[in-house]
Amino acid sequence: MPLLDVRDLVVRYGTVTAVDRVSFSLEAGETLALNGPSGCGKSSTALAVLQLRRPDGGEVHFEGQELTSLTDRELRPLRPRMQPVFQDPYGSLNPRHRIRDAVAEPLRVQGRRPTPGEVAELLDRVGLDPSYGDRRPHELSGGQCQRAGIARALASGPRLLVLDEPVSALDPSVRAGVLNLLADLQDDLGLGYLFICHDRAVVRHFADRVVEMREGRVISGWRRP
Amino acid sequence: MEPDVLLSVRDLRIAFDGVEAVRGVSFDVRPREVLAVVGESGAGKSLTARALLGMVPAGATTGGTIRPDLSDRRGRRIALVPQDALSALSPVHPVGDQLAAAVRSVARVSRKEARARAVAALERVGIPDAARKARAYPHEYSGGMRQRAVIAMATVNEPDIVVADEPTTALDEEHRDQVLRVLGERREAVGAALVLVTHDMDVVREHADRMLVMYAGRLTELGPADEVLARPRAPYTAGLLASLPEHAPRRRRLPALPGTPPAPGALPPGCAFAPRCSLAADACHATEPEPQQVAGRLVACHRWADTPDLLQEAYRASS
Known part of the structure; x- marks a missing residue:
């Protein structure tokens, strides 16, 4: 059973069909890249997979469960298992919150009270010294901030990360370190990655499967042999 | 006879509140070349490129020399393609009008002639149905088309030097090559040079003659792009x-x-x-x-x- 199985996904904005019957599937421990130019529907696909924007058609099966037919309340217990990581590392962290609180937030949402040790372990996991927990986002570099965003996504114990251009805002020498981290985490934890990326060199390096999109449709796909 | 240097930069320094962001950079811009300026955020590459046009941010103090000084010939001898296409165009005027106004600001030509040059510039950058599109407003253009309209704006008066500050970050790969081809054609035609600020090594590999690598406000390496790569x-x-x-x-x-x-x-x-x-x-x-x-x-x-x-x-x- 695939970790994620998307069938004939449709997303419309008014009369515009942003995602037009897109299908793909992803196994645990695997990276599927959605690749294509801006406006091709890859980010809309990501939001619809996460049910952050309910799709207008099609099905999303996650760990064998069909998500589109679930109510928001029914989705809630599944959300910790599928987490987003966004492009803008500063914009995705509350500027007034300390890194330690930002990382712990997904656990608090679940009604848990994370210990300082748990947070320190998450920061360590993404290659940040636990002392960074006391800082605020603007005191971190772009690469460090993105690592904090990944730590927060890991906090709730996900099986799937939906990574929307996670390294596009980073300088090349810093980007390499974040890609290495994502590869290590996947190897260690068996995570599935839905990896949205417009950079073909990164996709070629990182992905097991690639789905190429244009104007809302899948135009081609390949899978690493 | 063609001069072998279009622009000569010596010991360029740009400081804010006494803190130098560009710390003594020297290089030449030669006719017919694509000079890529590469480096990471904070390396000073955009500041250096904009200084060529005399466009340093308010509050900056500059040192060193740039010869000849083209800052009062901006738009005519030297032109900028900025990174942010949306802010480079007025939202309240049709794109063609803005291009025609740019033509008439430097050349005594009829409105009709200015109009024709505007449409031709849009055609060169691959805007389909350019005569009709010239009457449209920037918000009616797609992101990639808007970026190309800005390049049309920069090249409409046929400058000797085009400075492009990360012109491809907002473009996908298909449009990227087309835009760089248009910028490249200018040098074939009139010996113009292109100074290309970028962090995209594919662009450097495919389009640059020389590359200037900057780090922390200094020149790290400058040489033929294929050899440096x-x-x-x-x-x-x-x-x-x-x-x-x-x-x-x-x-x-x-x-x-x-x-x-x-x-x-x-x-x-x-x-x-x-x-x-x-x-x-x-x-x-x-x-x-x-x-x-x-x-x-x-x-x-x-x-x-x-x-x-x-x-x-x-x-x-x-x-």
Whole structure:
């Protein structure tokens, strides 16, 4: 059973069909890249997979469960298992919150009270010294901030990360370190990655499967042999 | 006879509140060349490029010389393609009107002639149905079309030098090559030069004649693009190129550089790259290296002779 199985996904904005019957599937421990130019529907696909924007058609099966037919309340217990990581590392962290609180937030949402040790372990996991927990986002570099965003996504114990251009805002020498981290985490934890990326060199390096999109449709796909 | 230098930059310095962001950079812009300026955020590449047009931010103090001074011939002899296409166009005037106004600001031509040049400039950058599109407003253009309209704006008066500040970040790969072709045609036609600020090494590889690598406000390496890409001599250039995923075999760890570039005003003593450099020796922590002639290029590094061929190693590991 695939970790994620998307069938004939449709997303419309008014009369515009942003995602037009897109299908793909992803196994645990695997990276599927959605690749294509801006406006091709890859980010809309990501939001619809996460049910952050309910799709207008099609099905999303996650760990064998069909998500589109679930109510928001029914989705809630599944959300910790599928987490987003966004492009803008500063914009995705509350500027007034300390890194330690930002990382712990997904656990608090679940009604848990994370210990300082748990947070320190998450920061360590993404290659940040636990002392960074006391800082605020603007005191971190772009690469460090993105690592904090990944730590927060890991906090709730996900099986799937939906990574929307996670390294596009980073300088090349810093980007390499974040890609290495994502590869290590996947190897260690068996995570599935839905990896949205417009950079073909990164996709070629990182992905097991690639789905190429244009104007809302899948135009081609390949899978690493 | 053609001069062999269009623009000569010597010891350019740009400071904010006494903190230097560009720290003594010298280079020439030659006719018919595409000069790529590469480096990471904070390296000073955009500041350097904009200084060529006399466009330094308010509050900055500058030192050094740029000859000839083209700042009062902006739009005519030298033009900028800015990064943010949306802010470069007025939202309340049709694109064609803005282009025609740019023509008439430097040339005594009829409205009809200005109009014709505007449409021709839009056609050159691959705007379909340019005569009709000239009547449309920027918000009626797609993102990629808007970026191309800005390039049409920069080239409509046929300048000698086009400075393009990350013109391709907002473009996908299909449009990127078309836009760079248009910018490149200008040099074939009139010997114009293109100064291209970019962090995209694919663009450098495919389009640049020479590349200037900057780090922490200084020149690190300057030379023929194909030679620098094939065998970088400065450890920073080597590390930067080796960290790119195109060189690495699938899922093998990328050779990431440790740490991050220093902020202006928080520079380490000696070479600014030394804390991140695996070759750093005592001299590197003591004195900042000056650019010197090495293997047909300029390299500012005490240890250039020991720079490993990281790319070769990466390729060897993949084969």
